[in-house]
Amino acid sequence: MKNLYFFLFLFSISITPGLQAQQLFTENFNYTATQALTANGWIQNGIINTSPVSVSTAGLSFSGYVLSQVGNAATLGTTGQDIFKEANTSVTAGNLYVSFMMNITSAQAGGDYFAAFLPANNPNGYVGRVYAKLLSNGYFKLGVGKGGEPAVYGSDSFEIGITSLVVLKYQFISGVSNDSVYLYNFTGTLPVVEPNSSVASTVGAGAPGDAVSLSRIALRQGGTTIAPALTIDGIRMATNWADLNSATIPDPSTSFTFTPTGLTSANLNWIKAVNYSNAGETQLIFIKPLLPISNGFNNRNPSGIVADTNFSGIGSTYQNDALAKCIYKGDSNKVSVSGLASGTTYFVEIFSVSITDTLYSTGTFTSGITNSAGPSFVTGLIFTSGTATTASITWIKSGSYRNQDFTTLLFLKEGTTIGAGVPGKNPALITTNADFNGSASLYQFDSNAKCVFKGDTNTVTVTNLKPSTLYYLINFVVSDTDSLYSNPANASGITKMATPAGAANPVFMGLTGTIARISWVKPLGYLNANYSTLVFVKQIDPITLGVPTRNPARYAAISVTGNGSGYQNDLAANCVFRADTNFVNISGLTANKNYYVLILIVRDFDSTYSPETLVNGMSLGPAAYYDIAQINQTNTVTGAVDSNNVRATLRGIVYGVNLRTSPGIQFLLRDHTGGILVLNQAKDYFYKVSEGDSIEVQGVITQNRGWSAISTLDTIIYLGSGNAIKQPALVTALNESTENDLIRINNLNFVTPITFWPPNSTIVKAYRTGTTDTFNIRTYTTTSLSGTLAPSGEFSVVGIGAQSSSSAIAPYAFNGYQVIPLKATDIIYTPDPLSPFFLVIPSPNAVISLKGDTTLSLSVAFTKSVPGNGSSIPSYRFLLDYPTGSFTSPLASILLNGGSGDTTASLLYTLLAANLPALKYGDSILLKWTIKATSANYSRFALQTRSITFKRGAFTGISELELDKVIILSPNPTQDAFVIQSPVQPTLVQIYDIAGKLVQIFAPADLYKIDGLPKGLYFVKVQIGDQYIVKKIILGY
Incomplete structure (x- = not known):
């Protein structure tokens, strides 16, 4: 009966909203004075139970407020217990308001919050916090906070000891982190319409983000040195402003149950609302067979409603459903109902109603089934999904079950509950089929429910179901002779989700003798939040397969082979990966060995495994020997080394120190042909870098932003020590030719002077004296240069050439070249041959x-x-x-x-x-x-x-006094034209008549024609540079 009880419980706690449901919560503290509020329906929040919030001896008064002078109030101190109380429903959109009367008796300068909203699932998620703090003049201010951010206080101040009416509003706004909170405080009357301005607000802002849903009002006694002390009363929560001051809607009843007591009778029990008033309210109960009661607006005066505990009697019908009849009106908490039909489902709803103004509470409903005249019903009806398309359904027959006299029928339906009714069909006429897609009889009261079992056992496996689908069951025991049915047994269940698809395109690629990369393609629809990928590796022999069931979280994945958890069906196969990417690099391999790989996709919540994805491959053997120059040639177009991804064994001399902190390793290796960076980020192979050592290294040729290196190392083998290193090459530029070489640059100055060399991996820019050429000097933390005093004048630097191209992948831009000094003595201070001058x-x-x-x-x-x-x-x-x-x-x-x-x-x-x-x-x-x-x-x-x-100027070599002598017009007089004899070409020539009128302008020319002018005397103005001379000329004589 486990599933059946759960089904009935869901009905018993459901509340049907009516039109008045905008009023979500009313608290008048109409309880015994000095009692703790936790004795009256409020719930303690947190572990502190000292100084409990208690009921005061009198309520507060605020003119015009509907909750004024009703009951008592609550007192809040500066520290102690925090409490909350649930509203009728959660609010997830629109506006949520709460109003309350408040009288602050003391406040403190620090300020703290004393009231707020809470979501149902987070006791610490205080939202819409109401603050109060003391001012220096003895008044106090109110503030508001959306969440944990500092409060926003208003500019208005209020007098201590005066009762006011506070309204807190939370506004849900579509989007992310943009909800708003508003706070109002009224000392006169509560406006009928919400004002345009508030005391304080956080509009579209605040932390820690927006609330998802709100359903509680919280009262808080905060910090001893910052919190206020106050009396609070008349709390009303609503979803619109008008309902804050409307007549109080009664609170609904709770714990409503239906218990059959016979074939035609049942007992109904409930708990009245905490603030239920026998004098001012009454309770109405309506009951209806087979189908849920229809609901709507309730306004019928209870005095005109007749109640009859005999369902077949004269009880009034419910105003919103003519098939529902009133079987109770009164102030008790239980009633016995008769006149019911046997083996029938009944739906029941209870309302609390205000007698004076006919305001109905929201309805609380339950349901139940009267006893049947037929056989005893089965218990323990359970739906267990075996696969995504099958389910095993089991039940327990009663001790009175007789195979020769009874038949068990089981009906199954997809998606929705099975229709109610009292069946009477002869079981002999019913056909069954455990294949849900097959042909079978339909249930008498629901044509979508099919018979999947008829017989006398207690189990059936149903096939051809849909994955991840909800199914409802109804089970009857039927008397073969008279077709009397037992009460139904109900249950439901969900089939498993479809088996995850397996990984595709698996690849095992040996990178070195000890390292390999395994990659795959995740299936379409793979969700990181819902799935895990497991990879197992085994040497030499194939992995033993089987049906895995283990929770993937139980596997410890270690990428070093042989160290992770053993596979459920083959303990010699170790887990190297449990995550959500599509590759893993594994290490700890043995060279030239075959490795087998198993890849499984697992759904986390039910440990359902995909089909196996298998692959195998070989780890690599020893790498070939090369001179460094053979594998370090750079393509002049792409900037990529020609031997990229080639495995190689190199021998050479170590330069400098380890540039990488433990456990990594990074240094320059050079042989007689060239140099290359040795790099491994996670392992140093127990080699301590020492300049002058002779070593052998095995690995893969790679590049990091154009800087060529041998990495993904197999091993480093020490061969000897004390070898001489080359003299640095003197260079004046950084480029491909300086990469992985020991170089020297002279006559450098800092672009921006520094006092100390940076203590971390940082670029410092310098320029070469007498040029604008700049150089990047990179310091490493691990060198003795790091953090030492920098030169104040010109200096030289010795170091290894490097590159950090602006391109992350090939083709690499030919830029980002650097020099990396390896020790403090690599900086050579050069006294200035010439001092600065101005x-x-x-x-x-x-x-x-x-x-x-x-x-x-x-x-x-x-x-x-x-x-x-x-x-x-x-x-x-x-x-x-x-x-x-x-x-x-x-x-x-x-x-x-x-x-x-x-x-x-x-x-x-x-x-x-x-x-x-x-x-x-x-x-x-x-x-x-x-x-x-x-x-x-x-x-x-x-x-x-x-x-x-x-x-x-005008010209060189002729003064202004000489102009008149050196410039000559000829012939003069002239008949039609003239030339200007001058040591410098004129820049402009202008002709004026004797009246001073400009009559002709010439650009510089060899001959100036004036035959178009009348005969007479003219003035020629000649400009040379910025000087002028005027000469006379006679035309036509």
Whole structure:
């Protein structure tokens, strides 16, 4: 009867919502004063039971509030027990409101919350928290928090000891983490309509996210030093504002049960609501055979309803269902009903009703079956799914069952409950078929229920069911002679989900003699949350198969073969993988051995296994010997090494230290042909890196962002020590040729000065003196350089060339080259051969006009660059370049003072103009200048550059006073045209008449024709550069 009792229990606790269900909770604390609220339906939250929340001796009053001065109240202190109480239903959408009267007797500056909503399944998930804190002026403020984030307090303050009405609103909003909470506090009257503004709110914000459902109101006594003390009363929870102050709907009854006492009678029992009032309320019970009672809006006055405990009597019908009759009206908690039909299912509903205003509670219903005149019914009806398409159904026959007189019938239906009724069909006329897809008789009251058993045993296996599908059962014992049926036995069950599909395309690929990779394709529909993949490995012999049933969580997966849990059907096969990806790298193999692999997909919740996926493969033998240069050639187009993924055995000399922390290993290995990185992230093969060691290493050629390495190692074999390492190659650039070589770069300076070398794997940028070329210097934590004092001036670096390309996979970009110093002595400090120096004049943004007297010059001055470290006195050069230039290829490079080392100089305008051929007459050009000091092979630039603008004058070599003499118009007079004799080409020629009117304009030309003008005297204005001269000319005479 286990399943049957569960079925009846579900009916007994169900509540039917009516139209008034917007009012979810009302609490007037109408209990005995000083009692703990946990004695009156409230539930303790947490383990603290000291200072219980108790009932006060009087209630609170708030004018116009429907719950004002009804019953007593509750008192909350600053610490102690926390409690909550359930509402009628959970709210998952829309708005949820709670209102209550409150009188704060004390508050504290820290502030804490004392009331909140709670979800049904999380006693710690306080949502919509109401806070109070004391202000310095003796008043208090109210605040609100959506969850655990700091409270948002309003700007209004309120007086201690005054009763107010608080409304808390939680607004469910579609989306993620965007629900809102609003808090209102009224000291006058409760508005009829919800106001537009609140005291405090968290609009679309707050942590720890949105509530899924809310069904409880919680009262909390918080922190001793921060919480308020108060009296609270008249709590009402509703889903709309109007119901907060509407007439109180009675609370529903609970624990409603139907117990048959005979063929035609039954007892009904229930528990009245805690706040039920005999004086102001009554209870109505309606009963109906075979089908559930239809519900709707209830407003019928109970005084006009007649109750008759004899169902066949004169009881009034229910206003929403004419087939349901009233069998009880009163204040008791039990009633005996007669006049029922035997072996019949009855549905029953109870309401509490307010006498004065005819407000109905939500209905509580139950159901039950009267005793049958037929044989005793079976018990222990159980549906057990054997596979996804079969089920074993068993039951226990009563001790009075007689095979010769009775027959057992079992009907099965998919998806929904089987229709009710009192069957009477002769069992001899009923056919059965355990194949649910086969032909069989249908149940008398439900054409979708088929007979799957007729006989006298107590078990049947039903086939051809659907996977993961709910089925309902009804079982009868029938008297063969008179077709009297027993009461039904009911049960239900769900078939198992379909067997998971197996993995596909399994591959065993030996990577080394000791390491292999196993990969597969997960089946379509694989969900990581619902499934696990198990991989088992066994050496030499195939794995013994069988039907696995073990919970996958019982397997410990260890990727080192021979260490994981043994397979259920073959303990020699060890688990190497239990997860949800599609590959595993296994180690601990023996070279040149055959390994067998079993892959299983398992549904976690019921340990259902897929069909087996099998594969086998060989671990690799010893790798071939190579010179490093043979396997380290880089493709000039893709940047990939030609021997990528080739297994190799290499011998060489160790350079530097272990660049990786334990248990990993990383160092440079070089032979007489080249170098390569040795890398293994998880194992050091018991080798301690020591520079100068001779070793042999076996592994696979790989690349990490273009940096070639031998990794996925089989082993490292020590051969000897004390070998000399090569001298570093002096380089001026980092590229493919410097990768995995020991190199040196001289004359470096930090782009951004540092005090100490970084203590972790960090890139520091430096540039080479006299150039803009930058270099990446990478420090490793494991080197003695890490964290030491950095040079303040120029230095040189020794280290291994490396690469970290911007491309994660091939083709690799040819960038990201680095130098990695291996020890502190790899940084060589170089004293400055020349000291820094500064520019003096010309001043910044100077403007120089290259015109007029050609003997003029530009004065230049700068501070002295002092030679050091044996350097000679430097010579200086004046450099000009474009604003974006780097002075590597300057526009002008003029040696000053013949290289004498003087720090002042004069540059003739003619010399400057000669170095600026692009500067046309009348134009200007913006440039920048600096000074470069040079001593032997060392150069240093001044610490600044300055902007300078050059303008080009009219012409060179002719002063303004000479213009009138050197410019000649001929012939003059002329008949039609003239030429201009001038040492410099004019830039513009204009003709004016004697009245001063401009009559003709010419661009520079060899001959100027004026035959279109009237005869007479004219003035010719000639512009050369930025100078003008006016000459007379006579036309036509």
